[in-house]
Amino acid sequence: MKPANVYDVAAAAGVSTATVSRYFRSPEKLSQATLDLVREAVDRLGYLPSGMARGLAERQTGAVGLYSFSGHEPDELIDADRAADSEGPVRPRLYPLFADEVLRGVELECTLRRLPLVVGWQLGREAGISLDEIARRVDGVVVLPSTISEAQLAQLAKTKAVVLVSQPGGGRDGIDSVVVDNEGGMAALAEHLVHVHGVRALWYAGPENGYEHEARRRGLDSALARAGVPLPGPTVVDAGSRAASREIAARLLAAEEPPRAIVCASDQTALGVMEAVRAAGHRIPEDVIVTGFDGIDAGRLTDPGLTTVRQPMERLGRAAMGLLAERLADPGLGPRNPMLPVELLLRGSCGCGDGRPASISVS
Amino acid sequence: MKPANVYDVAAAAGVSTATVSRYFRSPEKLSQATLDLVREAVDRLGYLPSGMARGLAERQTGAVGLYSFSGHEPDELIDADRAADSEGPVRPRLYPLFADEVLRGVELECTLRRLPLVVGWQLGREAGISLDEIARRVDGVVVLPSTISEAQLAQLAKTKAVVLVSQPGGGRDGIDSVVVDNEGGMAALAEHLVHVHGVRALWYAGPENGYEHEARRRGLDSALARAGVPLPGPTVVDAGSRAASREIAARLLAAEEPPRAIVCASDQTALGVMEAVRAAGHRIPEDVIVTGFDGIDAGRLTDPGLTTVRQPMERLGRAAMGLLAERLADPGLGPRNPMLPVELLLRGSCGCGDGRPASISVS
DNA sequence: CTGAAAGCGCTAACAA
DNA sequence: TTGTTAGCGCTTTCAG
Numbered sequence: 093m094k095p096a097n098v099y100d101v102a103a104a105a106g107v108s109t110a111t112v113s114r115y116f117r118s119p120e121k122l123s124q125a126t127l128d129l130v131r132e133a134v135d136r137l138g139y140l141p142s143g144m145a146r147g148l149a150e151r152q153t154g155a156v157g158l159y160s161f162s163g164h165e166p167d168e169l170i171d172a173d174r175a176a177d178s179e180g181p182v183r184p185r186l187y188p189l190f191a192d193e194v195l196r197g198v199e200l201e202c203t204l205r206r207l208p209l210v211v212g213w214q215l216g217r218e219a220g221i222s223l224d225e226i227a228r229r230v231d232g233v234v235v236l237p238s239t240i241s242e243a244q245l246a247q248l249a250k251t252k253a254v255v256l257v258s259q260p261g262g263g264r265d266g267i268d269s270v271v272v273d274n275e276g277g278m279a280a281l282a283e284h285l286v287h288v289h290g291v292r293a294l295w296y297a298g299p300e301n302g303y304e305h306e307a308r309r310r311g312l313d314s315a316l317a318r319a320g321v322p323l324p325g326p327t328v329v330d331a332g333s334r335a336a337s338r339e340i341a342a343r344l345l346a347a348e349e350p351p352r353a354i355v356c357a358s359d360q361t362a363l364g365v366m367e368a369v370r371a372a373g374h375r376i377p378e379d380v381i382v383t384g385f386d387g388i389d390a391g392r393l394t395d396p397g398l399t400t401v402r403q404p405m406e407r408l409g410r411a412a413m414g415l416l417a418e419r420l421a422d423p424g425l426g427p428r429n430p431m432l433p434v435e436l437l438l439r440g441s442c443g444c445g446d447g448r449p450a451s452i453s454v455s
Numbered sequence: 456m457k458p459a460n461v462y463d464v465a466a467a468a469g470v471s472t473a474t475v476s477r478y479f480r481s482p483e484k485l486s487q488a489t490l491d492l493v494r495e496a497v498d499r500l501g502y503l504p505s506g507m508a509r510g511l512a513e514r515q516t517g518a519v520g521l522y523s524f525s526g527h528e529p530d531e532l533i534d535a536d537r538a539a540d541s542e543g544p545v546r547p548r549l550y551p552l553f554a555d556e557v558l559r560g561v562e563l564e565c566t567l568r569r570l571p572l573v574v575g576w577q578l579g580r581e582a583g584i585s586l587d588e589i590a591r592r593v594d595g596v597v598v599l600p601s602t603i604s605e606a607q608l609a610q611l612a613k614t615k616a617v618v619l620v621s622q623p624g625g626g627r628d629g630i631d632s633v634v635v636d637n638e639g640g641m642a643a644l645a646e647h648l649v650h651v652h653g654v655r656a657l658w659y660a661g662p663e664n665g666y667e668h669e670a671r672r673r674g675l676d677s678a679l680a681r682a683g684v685p686l687p688g689p690t691v692v693d694a695g696s697r698a699a700s701r702e703i704a705a706r707l708l709a710a711e712e713p714p715r716a717i718v719c720a721s722d723q724t725a726l727g728v729m730e731a732v733r734a735a736g737h738r739i740p741e742d743v744i745v746t747g748f749d750g751i752d753a754g755r756l757t758d759p760g761l762t763t764v765r766q767p768m769e770r771l772g773r774a775a776m777g778l779l780a781e782r783l784a785d786p787g788l789g790p791r792n793p794m795l796p797v798e799l800l801l802r803g804s805c806g807c808g809d810g811r812p813a814s815i816s817v818s
Numbered sequence: 819c820t821g822a823a824a825g826c827g828c829t830a831a832c833a834a
Numbered sequence: 835t836t837g838t839t840a841g842c843g844c845t846t847t848c849a850g
Contacts, residue, residue, distance in 0.1 A: 095614035097827050108837045113829055123835060138613045143591035144510030145827035148842045153507060155573065155592060162566060187559070188551060196550070203525060203576040203583045208592060210518065210573050213566040220566045228506035229518065229571060229592075250501045251458035389752075460843050471821045476845055486819060508843030511826045821850080826843105834837075 096137035105133035116141055155208040156416055157226040157233035158198050159240075160191045162213040186360065186390045190405055191236055193388075194257060197409020198234055205417050214238045227252050232420050234412045235259075237302060253423070255416045257408055259303050261429045268415045268428045270408060273454060274304055274385075277401035277434035278311030280454045281383055282355070284436065286319045289381060289443055291353045296324040297340060297365050298357020305357045308385060312355060324351075329361055337364040344372035350380050353442075359384035359391045359400055366394065366441070377443040387437060396440020401454070403434055459500035460508075468496035479504055518571040519779055520589040520596035521561050522603075523554045525576040549723065549753045553768055554599055556751075557620060560772020561597055568780050577601045590615050595783050597775045598622075600665060616786070618779045620771055622666050624792045631778045632792045633771060636817060637667055637748075640764035640797035641674030643817045644746055645718070647799065649682045652744060652806055654716045659687040660703060660728050661720020668720045671748060675718060687714075692724055700727035707735035713743050716805070722747035722754045722763055729757060729804070740806040750800060759803020764817070767795055 098109040105112065107126060114121055115130040122130075133139070147153045188196075195211070202209040210229050212221035223240055227233050232253030235245070248254055249266040261269030285291040296312060298305055313323050329336040344350050354369065356362035362384030366376060374380045376396060384391055387402025411430065419425050436452040438444035461472040468475065470489060477484050478493040485493075496502070510516045551559075558574070565572040573592050575584035586603055590596050595616030598608070611617055612629040624632030648654040659675060661668055676686050692699040707713050717732065719725035725747030729739060737743045739759060747754055750765025774793065782788050799815040801807035 098829095099827080109828075110830080110837060110839095111835090114836085117829075121835070126835080135610075138610045140587060140591050140611070140614055142511070142827055143588075144507045144516055145842090146591070146829075147507030148505070148511050148844085149827080149829040151829095151842065188555075192551075192559070196555070199574065199576065202574075203578050206582075206584055206588075208573055208575050208584060208588050210571055210592075211562065211565075212571050213562065215566050219569075221569055221571055224503060225506075225569075225571050228503050228509070229573075247498075247501045248503070251503055461845095462843080472844075473821060473823095473846075474819090477820085480845075484819070489819080505843055508826090509845075511828085512843080512845040514826065514845095819850105822848090824845105824847090826845090828842090829840105831840090832838085834835105 096139045097142070101130065101133045101137055101139045104137060105129045152231050153229055155210055155230045156202065156413065156420070157210045157212070157230035158195060158236070158413075159212050159221075159223050159226050159233055159238065160195065160214070160236035161238040162191065162215050162220065186363070186388065189360070189388055190358075190386050190403070193405035194236060194409040194412075197406035197411075198413045199409075200406070201410045201413035201417070205413075207413075207417065223248070232416045234409075234416055237304065253416055253419045255412045255419075257412045261427055264427065266419075266427075268419060270411045270415060270430050270432065271303075272403045272408065272432045272434050274307035274434075275311035275314075277403075277436065277454050278308040278355075278385065279315035280436050280452070281385075281399075281401055282312050282315035283319065284438070285353055285355070285381065285383070285442065286316070286321055289353070291381065292321050293351050294321075294324050294353040294355055295327055295351045296355050296357070297327045297329045297336075298361050299329065300326060300357075308357050324355070329364075336361075337368045340365055341368035341371045344369065344374065344380075350374055353381035353383065356382065356384050359386040359388045359398060362398055362400070362441075363390060363394065366398070377441055381442045383442055387435075391437075391439070394441070397445060399439045399442035399444065400437050401434050402437045404432055408432060459502045460505070464493065464496045464500055464502045467500060468492045515594050516592055518573055518593045519565065519776065519783070520573045520575070520593035521558060521599070521776075522575050522584075522586050522589050522596055522601065523558065523577070523599035524601040525554070525578050525583065549726070549751065552723070552751055553721075553749050553766070556768035557599060557772035557775075560769035560774075561776045562772075563769070564773045564776035564780070568776075570776075570780065577603075586611070595779045597772075597779055600667065616779055616782045618775045618782075620775045624790055627790065629790075631782060631790055633774045633778060633795065634666075634792070635766045635771065635795045635797050637670035637797075638674035638677075640766075640799065640817050641671040641718075641748065642678035643799050643815070644748075644762075644764055645675050645678035646682065647801070647815075648716055648718070648744065648746070648805065649679070649684055652716070654744065655684050656714050657684075657687050657716040657718055657744075658690055658714045659718050659720070660690045660692045661724050662692065663689060671720050687718070692727075699724075700731045703728055704731035704734045707732065707737065707743075713737055716744035716746065719745065719747050722749040722751045722761060725761055725763070725804075726753060726757065729761070740804055744805045746805055750798075754800075754802070757804075760808060762802045762805035762807065763800050765798045765800045767797070771795060 098112050101112045102109045112130055210226050212226040214220045227248055234255045236257045237259055254267050256269035258271055260271060261267040316323055354365050356365055362382055366382050369376055369380050376382055384398050384400035387400055391398035391400050415428055434454050436454055461475045464475045465472045475493055573589055575589040577583045590611055597618045597620060599620045600622055617630050619632035621634055623634060624630040679686055717728050719728055725745055729745050732739055732743050739745055747761045747763035750763050754761035754763050778791055797817050799817055
């Protein structure tokens with residue numbers, strides 16, 4: 093039997109559909125007697141107003157969206173069933189990752205603001221959910237770094253509010269953004285390595301595409317240049333891929349002398365690199381220092397702990413959703429593009445942190 | 456300027472609205488020439504079909520929902536900004552909790568099945584988002600334990616597919632459920648305490664309302680009865696509240712002799728109890744054994760590690776969304792109510808786990 | 819392969 | 835305070 097609609101309820105209560113609508117939208121405009129009448133009919137029929145019809149009529153969905161890459165590799169996800177529930181010193185699957193923590197912040201903000209959240213994950217290039225599937229259901233969407241082209245984003249921004257996370261909004265109309273100080277964080281890390289640990293020869297591992305990684309590389313290079321240390325060559329490594337990890341190991345074995353440090357563009361890459369360094373027979377940090385970027389939880393659980401630059405991930409999510417909510421409330425706002433500070437986390441993998449990890453605020 | 460709709464696109468392309476609709480829904484029915492015509496218009500106008508209008512016309516939303524309690528206390532969430540980004544041996548705010556891990560499983564399954572997910576959290580009794588706000592936007596919803604009455608659930612199930620997590624579906628029509636073996640897990644834990652550690656006097660801490668806790672209590676009592684150990688009295692403690700933790704501490708101080716063990720209905724309660732036990736001047740596990748239930752991550756990070764019963768939380772979420780997707784695909788299905796096995800995790804807080812934690816499968 | 823037109827269920831003027 | 839009615843934007847027969 094198909095669910096009741098306004099007409100059914102109106103007929104059952106002996107009122108008009110407008111009155112039934114008012115019962116939900118502006119009960120204060122109805123008399124007590126009418127209220128009771130409608131309530132009875134609603135309860136009896138188990139009536140739940142359709143969000144689709146309501147959205148159509150109101151010309152807005154009343155919901156917000158989050159679109160993200162999954163952070164995991166497809167095959168890893170498919171196998172997740174097996175991996176998820178085992179336990180050990182090293183987790184079989186990394187969690188929570190950057191995207192998970194940002195999501196938590198977004199959810200939190202949505203809960204506080206009473207906004208239903210529609211989430212969708214991109215998985216690899218083709219799998220998962222498309223941004224359009226999310227966007228068509230919401231008034232505005234927070235977009236995490238994903239393989240969405242600038243053009244698509246600009247197109248979308250014409251009809252929906254868009255807030256970019258970890259990608260510069262570029263002052264484009266209708267596109268807000270929130271980023272962290274990637275450049276400053278990486279520069280601070282580089283200075284630490286050079287001045288405290290005397291590092292003068294290092295490798296850089298990480299994908300070189302994308303705004304975040306470019307900013308990090310820039311921070312690294314400028315700090316090294318200032319310190320008079322030769323810049324590392326480009327090392328392209330796909331974060332998380334086992335092949336990349338093997339490649340690093342092979343390069344280490346092939347090298348006449350291993351670098352004093354390997355600076356990675358992300359913690360996930362760094363965890364793979366740590367494995368590779370050990371596979372090549374070197375000790376961390378005595379032979380090779382390894383550093384990451386992000387501050388995911390897994391970096392605390394390795395031995396030694398991973399020295400890294402921590403992004404305020406949950407805050408990033410909250411800020412992004414906050415910007416979105418504000419824009420929805422006032423579309424006239426100019427573009428906002430805040431930058432959040434990061435924090436240098438010194439743990440064992442750089443040779444610091446005998447005892448508790450130290451943390452240093454940057455920017 | 457308001458966003459383009461089908462009519463705009465149809466006019467721009469010189470075709471009918473039906474053709475524009477077919478462009479998206481069944482492109483194989485259109486000639487190449489028409490396809491090109493429409494594509495051009497769509498791109499030029501930045502057209503994104505409205506999910507609301509589509510849902511209305513199709514009589515289904517094409518999305519699924521997840522409704523959950525937040526797992527955190529409201530004040531904790533409000534202050535989250537400050538707490539979220541600090542670091543230390545014990546995290547200022549517990550994460551990920553049960554609900555977070557289940558959510559992850561649900562998201563994962565949605566990603567694989569390409570289903571947009573609408574999430575909403577209840578916060579305390581009144582704050583946060585209401586179940587109706589989620590339900591009206593989706594075809595079916597997964598509901599985590601929350602303060603939703605049986606009556607409301609039954610009402611909702613009349614119009615939407617509902618899958619309960621950690622609550623028995625009770626064979627009701629249209630209500631599926633997935634639970635874990637709470638009773639068996641707690642019984643296994645109790646037997647371990649009695650037979651391995653010789654526990655004969657213990658307290659039970661945890662809220663006594665709700666299906667999960669009732670099942671756990673039942674498992675505890677029956678195992679103790681079988682072993683001829685006197686049953687603990689009821690101890691009602693609101694999980695996570697500081698007042699409850701203080702109360703435990705006070706009771707310990709008032710007691711002539713502390714119990715050999717305090718068995719808790721959840722890890723969150725157990726973490727509070729561990730604090731309380733120490734505050735009362737006792738050592739864990741030498742003086743007092745403390746155990747939890749859930750297997751959240753935070754239980755690994757305490758010193759000593761928390762002995763607990765691990766639920767396969769991610770799998771719970773995946774299973775729930777799987778059931779929902781299947782029912783949506785075939786509404787004729789009878790009620791499904793699977794029970795997932797749990798695992799006993801022996802760590803330091805019961806006196807086991809010199810070295811690596813042991814884990815024992817239950818059921 | 820394409821078009822015309824009738825809804826889908828709700829809201830919001832506008833009247834009464 | 836309540837009712838009438840015209841859309842909201844899309845899909846889907848039914849014709850052609």
